Amino acid sequence: MNIEILEKANSPSARAVIAFLKQHNPQTASQHSGIARHLEGLLEGGNLIFQVRGKNVLDDPEIRRVWEESRTGRQATEMQCLVTRQKEPVARLHPDIKGVP
16 A cells, blocks of 8 residues: 555655565565664564655655545544544644644
């Protein structure tokens, strides 16, 4: 599914991640130096963040655009808001709060 989404992005970062995913073999992941260092954490459920030329691919506007487009139409999880007490879809991302890291 990730490859399907990324193929819609016109971005060098997207193409780099696609190339990695197409050639990646989970059976030999422990032999990859970048993965081997963090294998224990990954096996415990950690996440990977791809970087291309030192930049996080999630910061690429094209990748963000196609990812958000892929989510359009999906049923959002609803929960009660702690402020309004209304039951509403949970926001995926929130703006930064000044003074809170």
